[in-house]
Amino acid sequence: MKWFVGQASEIKKFSSEELVNVNLFDGEAFFGRLLCFSRGQVVPYHRHAHTDECFDVVDGEGTFLIDGREMRGTPGVTLFVPANVEHGLRADGTAQWVVRETVHERVYAGRAAKMVLRAALKRLPGIGARFRGGE
Numbered sequence: 001m002k003w004f005v006g007q008a009s010e011i012k013k014f015s016s017e018e019l020v021n022v023n024l025f026d027g028e029a030f031f032g033r034l035l036c037f038s039r040g041q042v043v044p045y046h047r048h049a050h051t052d053e054c055f056d057v058v059d060g061e062g063t064f065l066i067d068g069r070e071m072r073g074t075p076g077v078t079l080f081v082p083a084n085v086e087h088g089l090r091a092d093g094t095a096q097w098v099v100r101e102t103v104h105e106r107v108y109a110g111r112a113a114k115m116v117l118r119a120a121l122k123r124l125p126g127i128g129a130r131f132r133g134g135e
Contacts, residue, residue, distance in 0.1 A: 008058045012036045012098050019043065028119075029105040036098055037062060037091035045088040050108070053087075055079045056100045061093025073099065 004025040012034055013020045019041045022034040035043075037060075045065060055064065057073045064071045064079050065088035071079065073089070081087045083106060091097045 008034060008098060008100070012059075012096075014038050014096055024100070029107050030103070032100060032102045034058070034098055035089070035101050037089070037096065039091050039093075039095050039097075041091045043089040045086050047084055047086045050083055050106045052083055052104045052106070053081045054102045055081070055089075056102070058098040058100055060091075060095070060097035062097035062099070063090040063092050064088075065090060073097070 006024060011022055011024075013022055014036050016038050019038075020036040022036060024032040024034060035055075055073070055078065057075050057077045059075060062073045064073050064077075066079065066081060067085055067087070071077075072093075073079070074093075089099065
């Protein structure tokens with residue numbers, strides 16, 4: 001993917017059964033999606049060892065749970081959550097809550113080597129096919 005442009009109001013989707021994740025973009029170690037909550041849906045407390053996350057409220061209201069505290073998530077609010085910080089989300093406000101999540105994966109030596117290999121194989125189709133056993 002070279003670039004992406006989208007209008008949240010046109011691509012958001014909801015389900016009464018479960019939270020809907022709408023993928024916006026997916027780079028090598030950086031991706032974004034819309035989290036589309038119906039009232040009552042929850043992402044329980046959790047933490048990520050190797051990812052930093054940024055949440056931007058696009059529409060509606062809900063609650064961010066972070067490091068044992070609660071914070072209202074209303075349009076325009078941005079919350080940055082570094083790796084290893086416990087957090088969650090609770091759609092306890094309006095009927096629908098739309099949050100853009102942008103994630104950066106911290107890259108370590110092993111991951112970096114895999115990324116370089118994958119990029120090389122994409123750019124060198126003949127070598128990539130032989131490496132994967134295709135020729």
